[in-house]
Amino acid sequence: EAGVAQSPRYKIIEKRQSVAFWCNPISGHATLYWYQQILGQGPKLLIQFQNNGVVDDSQLPKDRFSAERLKGVDSTLKIQPAKLEDSAVYLCASSLGGTNTDTQYFGPGTRLTVL
Amino acid sequence: EDQVTQSPEALRLQEGESSSLNCSYTVSGLRGLFWYRQDPGKGPEFLFTLYSAGEEKEKERLKATLTKKESFLHITAPKPEDSATYLCAVQAVYSGGGADGLTFGKGTHLIIQP
Numbered sequence: 001e002a003g004v005a006q007s008p009r010y011k012i013i014e015k016r017q018s019v020a021f022w023c024n025p026i027s028g029h030a031t032l033y034w035y036q037q038i039l040g041q042g043p044k045l046l047i048q049f050q051n052n053g054v055v056d057d058s059q060l061p062k063d064r065f066s067a068e069r070l071k072g073v074d075s076t077l078k079i080q081p082a083k084l085e086d087s088a089v090y091l092c093a094s095s096l097g098g099t100n101t102d103t104q105y106f107g108p109g110t111r112l113t114v115l
Numbered sequence: 116e117d118q119v120t121q122s123p124e125a126l127r128l129q130e131g132e133s134s135s136l137n138c139s140y141t142v143s144g145l146r147g148l149f150w151y152r153q154d155p156g157k158g159p160e161f162l163f164t165l166y167s168a169g170e171e172k173e174k175e176r177l178k179a180t181l182t183k184k185e186s187f188l189h190i191t192a193p194k195p196e197d198s199a200t201y202l203c204a205v206q207a208v209y210s211g212g213g214a215d216g217l218t219f220g221k222g223t224h225l226i227i228q229p
Contacts, residue, residue, distance in 0.1 A: 004158070033216055042119070042202055042219030043159070056214035091158050104217060106151075106158035 002026065004107030006092050012113045018080035021110045025073070025094030031055075032069055033104060034077050035091040043091055049075065050097055079112075087114045117142045119220035121203050127226045128193055136188040136201055136223045144208030148186050149217060150179050151202040159202055193227045200224045 005024040025032050035043035048056040051072040069075040089109040095102035120139045151159035163172045165181040178189040204217035
């Protein structure tokens, strides 16, 4: 079974530029998450989708971050404009989705460096 | 606010030297406690889910246990390939909206020397 796919794996941009990350979840997984992992810390949830609807975006900095999941499969996360403090690894995870506790499976992440 | 604290931050062991990693948590209502392993440059890899106090799960040299306030990851006779960062996370009881993101600790960086 193929895992969660993310691209690009690495991205370097100047501050105030924009950037977009792409995620393809495990086939059949209804729930998709984006996490931000700053060096030396654990992942922090940014946004959760159930199919193509947003379930939780309470920790997403909405003045500069946006995300969408059109058609309930792939998802993109965008930052515009980027700040130095956005340098981090952006992880996508997916789960089957349901009333019981589901395992979240993570992709390899996109490492963003903002100069 | 849900909180997870892991200790120690880093641990260096000799091959074969058993030890335990600690995860202390506060959560409004626990649905599940998760352990993940993360290798450099990779995403977290799922290890265990624990649901209730007293529960234990094992996988090869790893054993996870859960109490009402903390979880332990016991590593028995570790090998160099067990070197990684071990992350603990909690998932809170449904708030009704279906939000079930994980709250992670900072992790324990484990090094096993040959």
